[in-house]
Amino acid sequence: MTNLVEMRGIEKRFPGVHALKAVQFDLRPGEVHALMGENGAGKSTLMKIMSGIYARDEGEMFVDGNPVTPDGPRAAQDLGIGIIHQELSLMNDLTAAQNVLIGREPRRRFGRLDEAALNAKTAEIFASLNLKMDPRTQVSTQTIARQQLIEIAKALSYSPRVLIMDEPTAALNDAEINELFKVIDKLKADGVGIVYISHRMDEIKRIADRVTILRDGAYIDTVEAADTPLSTIIQLMVGREVTQNAPDIPDTSVSPVALEVRNLSRGKEVRDVSFDVRKGEILGFAGLMGAGRTEVARIIFGADPRDRGEIFVDGQSVDIRTPNTAVQAGIGYLSEDRKHFGLAVDMTVRANIAMADLGRFAGKTGVLNETAMERVAKEYIDRLGIRTPSDTQEVRFLSGGNQQKVVIAKWLLRDCDVLIFDEPTRGIDIGAKSEIYSLLEDLAAQGRAIIVISSELPEVMRLSHRIAVMCEGRLTGILPGGAETTQEQIMELATQRDPALAGAEETL
Ligand SMILES: Nc1ncnc2c1ncn2[C@@H]1O[C@H](COP(=O)(O)OP(=O)(O)OP(=O)(O)O)[C@@H](O)[C@H]1O
Ligand SMILES: [Mg+2]
Numbered sequence: 001m002t003n004l005v006e007m008r009g010i011e012k013r014f015p016g017v018h019a020l021k022a023v024q025f026d027l028r029p030g031e032v033h034a035l036m037g038e039n040g041a042g043k044s045t046l047m048k049i050m051s052g053i054y055a056r057d058e059g060e061m062f063v064d065g066n067p068v069t070p071d072g073p074r075a076a077q078d079l080g081i082g083i084i085h086q087e088l089s090l091m092n093d094l095t096a097a098q099n100v101l102i103g104r105e106p107r108r109r110f111g112r113l114d115e116a117a118l119n120a121k122t123a124e125i126f127a128s129l130n131l132k133m134d135p136r137t138q139v140s141t142q143t144i145a146r147q148q149l150i151e152i153a154k155a156l157s158y159s160p161r162v163l164i165m166d167e168p169t170a171a172l173n174d175a176e177i178n179e180l181f182k183v184i185d186k187l188k189a190d191g192v193g194i195v196y197i198s199h200r201m202d203e204i205k206r207i208a209d210r211v212t213i214l215r216d217g218a219y220i221d222t223v224e225a226a227d228t229p230l231s232t233i234i235q236l237m238v239g240r241e242v243t244q245n246a247p248d249i250p251d252t253s254v255s256p257v258a259l260e261v262r263n264l265s266r267g268k269e270v271r272d273v274s275f276d277v278r279k280g281e282i283l284g285f286a287g288l289m290g291a292g293r294t295e296v297a298r299i300i301f302g303a304d305p306r307d308r309g310e311i312f313v314d315g316q317s318v319d320i321r322t323p324n325t326a327v328q329a330g331i332g333y334l335s336e337d338r339k340h341f342g343l344a345v346d347m348t349v350r351a352n353i354a355m356a357d358l359g360r361f362a363g364k365t366g367v368l369n370e371t372a373m374e375r376v377a378k379e380y381i382d383r384l385g386i387r388t389p390s391d392t393q394e395v396r397f398l399s400g401g402n403q404q405k406v407v408i409a410k411w412l413l414r415d416c417d418v419l420i421f422d423e424p425t426r427g428i429d430i431g432a433k434s435e436i437y438s439l440l441e442d443l444a445a446q447g448r449a450i451i452v453i454s455s456e457l458p459e460v461m462r463l464s465h466r467i468a469v470m471c472e473g474r475l476t477g478i479l480p481g482g483a484e485t486t487q488e489q490i491m492e493l494a495t496q497r498d499p500a501l502a503g504a505e506e507t508l
Contacts, residue, residue: 002064002065003026003027003028003062003065004027004028004029004063004064004161004162004193005025005026005027005050005061005062005063005081005162005193006025006026006027006060006061006062006065007023007024007025007026007046007049007050007059007060007061007062008024008059008060008061009022009023009024009058009059009060010022010023010024010025010046010049010056010058010059010061011023011056011057011058011059012042012045012046012049012054012056012057013057014397015389016389016390016393017217017389017397018217019042019045019217020042020045020046020049020056020217021216021217021218021219022059022218022219023042023046023059023214023217023218023219024219025046025050025212025219025222027162027193027195028193029161029191029192029193030188030189030190030191030192030193031188031193031194031209031210032184032188032194032196032207032208032209033193033194033195033196033208033209033210033211033212034195034196034197034198034204034207034208034210034211034212034225035047035195035196035197035211035212035214036197036204036211036212036213036214036233036236036237037213037214037215037237037429038215038237038238038385038387038401038429038430038431038432039385039387039399039400039401039402039404039405039427039428039429039432040387040388040398040399040401040402041214041215041216041217041237042214042216042217043166043197043214044086044166044197044399044400046214047083047164047166047195047197048083049061050070050076050081050083050162050164050195051070051073051076051081051082051083051164052070052071052072052073052074052075052076052077052081053072053073053076053083055069055071063079063080063081063162077158077160079162080160080161080162081160081161081162081164082155082156082158082160082162082163082164083155083163083164083166084151084152084154084155084163084164084165084166084168085151085166086166086167086170086197086400086427087400088144088147088148088151089151090139090147090150090151090154091139092138092139092140093138093139093140094138094139095135095136095137095138095139096122096126096133096134096135096136096137096138096139096142096150096153097118097119097121097122097123097135097136098118099139099150099154100122100125100135100150100153100154100157101118101121101122101154101157102154104157105118106118106121118135119135119136120135121157122135122153122157123135125153125156125157126153128156128183128186129149129152129153129156129179129180129183130179130182131146131149131153131179133146133149133150143171144171144336145171145172145173145176145289147171148168148170148171148172149172149176152165152168152180152183156183160192161191161192161193162192162193162194162195163187163192163193163194163195164194164195164197165194165195165196165197166197167197167198167199167400167427168180168196168198169198169200169203170198170199170426170427171336171426172289173288173289173290173455174288174289174455175288175289176289177203181206181207184196184207196208199401199427199428199429199430200456201230201233201234201430204225204230204233205225205230208225209224209225209226210222210223210224210225211223211224211225211228211233213233213236213237215236215237215238215239220236220237221236223236234430237429237430237431238429238430238431247441249465249481249482250280250444250445250465252278252279252280252281252465253278255278255279255280255281255447256278256279256314256315257276257277257278257279257312257314257315258277258278258279258281258313258314258417258418258448258449259276259277259300259311259312259313259331259418259449259451260275260276260311260312260315261273261274261275261276261296261300261309261310261311261312262274262309262310262311262312263308263309263310264296264299264300264306264308264309264311265306265307265308265309266295266299266304266305266306266307267307268472268473269292269295269473270292270295270296270299270306270473271292271472271473271474271498272309272474273292273296273309273470273473273474273475274475275468275475275478277418277449277450277451278449279417279447279448279449280444280445280447280448280449281444281449281450281465281466282440282441282444282450282451282452282463282464282465282481283449283450283451283452283464283465283466283467283468284451284452284453284454284460284461284463284464284466284467284468284481285451285452285453285454285460285467285468285469285470286454286457286460286467286468286469286470286490286493286494287469287470287471287494288455288471288494288495289455290472291470291471291472291473291494292470292472292473292474293422293453293470294336294422294453295473296470297333297420297422297451297453298333298335300320300326300331300333300420301320301323301326301331301333301420302320302321302322302323302324302325302326303323303333303335305321313329313330313331313417313418314417327416330416330417330418331416331417331418331419331420332411332414332416332418332419332420333419333420333422334407334408334411334419334420334421334422334424335422336422336423336426336453342407342410342411343395343403343406343407344395345394345395345396345403346394346395346396347394347395348391348392348393348394348395349377349381349386349388349390349391349392349393349394349395349398349406350373350374350377350391350392351373352395352406352410353373353376353377353380353391353406353409353410353413354368354373354376354377355410356409356410356411356413356414357413357414357415359415360372360415361373361376374391376413377391378391380409380412380413383435383439384405384408384409384432384435384436384439385405385431385432385435386398386402386405386406386409387399387402388402400427401427401428401429401432404426404427404428405428405432408421408424408428408436412439412440412443416448417447417448417449418448418449418450418451419443419448419449419450419451420450420451420453421440421450421451421452421453422453423453423454423455424436424440424452424454425454425456425459433459437462437463440452440463441463444465452464457487457490457491460490461481461485461487461490463481464481465481465482466478466479466480466481467479467480467481467485467490469490469493469494470494471493471494471495471496471497471498472497472498474498476493476494476496477493477496479493
């Protein structure tokens with residue numbers, strides 16, 4: 001059987017980075033081929049070469065056995081190669097349908113846009129994705145997860161024979177992931193070859209047929225997913241064994257309360273939420289997507305207004321109306337939407353990290369102490385394994401996961417008493433995850449109060465001293481952390497709907 005695509009001896013260099021070293025990759029019709037490797041290993045770069053976005057420096061590429069050199073995304077599309085990018089590339093001010101069929105809008109006579117056809121065609125693709133969305137919806141009003149689904153619809157609109165998915169599930173919840181996997185099954189049955197990139201190890205076993213592993217830009221191996229244990233794949237990725245020991249949970253019941261939230265309410269999204277976090281404590285927030293966890297964080301951080309409720313810091317009632325007032329009250333928030341907050345991509349890694357706490361680096365005269373900034377930047381580059389040729393590299397040249405590590409470093413450095421981390425390890429490779437966990441633990445040990453929102457249950461369970469669980473805007477319970485609590489107990493609370501609400505909907 002001829003391969004759909006075959007790549008051999010692919011080389012790619014960027015200034016200061018040998019991104020791909022003699023890499024090979026092939027894709028068969030009807031298979032899901034996972035491409036794995038740590039942040040910066042070269043996954044996105046290889047796929048950008050396959051999809052005509054970057055030119056290879058050396059090497060060969062074949063489609064259906066014929067040598068090809070796609071010199072742009074259009075040329076790759078003509079070869080049947082489509083890509084769903086790691087970074088969302090939608091036009092925020094356009095509607096969903098305008099984005100899905102951008103550049104190929106159906107037209108009437110005299111070139112007038114055929115709105116009805118545009119929306120109908122998009123609705124059809126949405127239906128195949130089981131996505132309930134009006135094609136006329138403006139993209140900017142949608143959550144990142146739903147924007148990701150629009151992006152997927154856009155790729156499918158080209159009816160590709162080869163579909164590259166670069167971390168398609170990073171922002172999706174379990175139900176949405178299941179829908180996506182159904183679509184993948186359908187595409188496989190139609191003979192489409194799929195390249196699948198993800199840092200979520202559990203997904204690999206579920207959908208991959210084969211796995212190719214890259215490390216530091218080098219090709220390591222291609223293995224059959226069914227007969228390769230995950231531990232082997234991880235070891236091939238990181239080149240060493242990764243151990244994760246759950247630490248002892250400190251007794252913080254005697255520490256003073258750092259943050260107290262009483263009866264926080266906002267529309268249907270947050271209903272009467274009350275809890276507190278003590279100094280030195282890590283409070284995890286579990287729940288299904290849409291449970292209201294991010295919404296609670298955004299209200300506490302002053303990013304969204306509240307209808308009702310009080311917030312106390314160190315026992316003092318604080319009137320938080322904007323993120324600025326929150327920061328002044330000592331509250332920091334690492335948002336789940338990294339792209340819009342937190343990074344100056346045209347500035348260096350060093351500047352971005354130091355920006356978190358300029359006061360620390362400014363001398364009496366206000367002149368920044370570059371040596372101190374360099375030292376701190378290098379420490380975090382080292383600890384988080386940020387892959388960059390130097391601390392003076394501009395952030396935009398870093399891989400997706402490494403950019404996130406820079407954002408995280410910034411927040412870890414910030415001098416806040418209360419730190420809220422929303423999905424801190426999304427898109428982060430497995431080796432760096434455990435380092436982020438220990439940095440969060442260090443912060444707690446210094447007496448900070450930490451809130452971690454995470455959709456990955458093992459992560460919440462691994463990190464939290466206590467676990468708050470939400471369902472449909474309500475806090476349905478707080479469970480102890482550590483081995484005492486099981487996934488089942490969390491899931492029970494995460495799906496515990498308000499009987500009054502559930503009843504009301506059924507009678508509608
Ligand atoms: N346009 C560019 N200019 C300079 N360096 C780049 C550019 N694109 C990628 N790199 C570098 O090439 C290397 C590989 O990056 P790539 O984006 O392929 O990694 P990745 O495996 O996709 O990682 P992640 O899991 O974080 O997305 C990284 O060191 C990155 O900084
Ligand atoms: Mg990438």
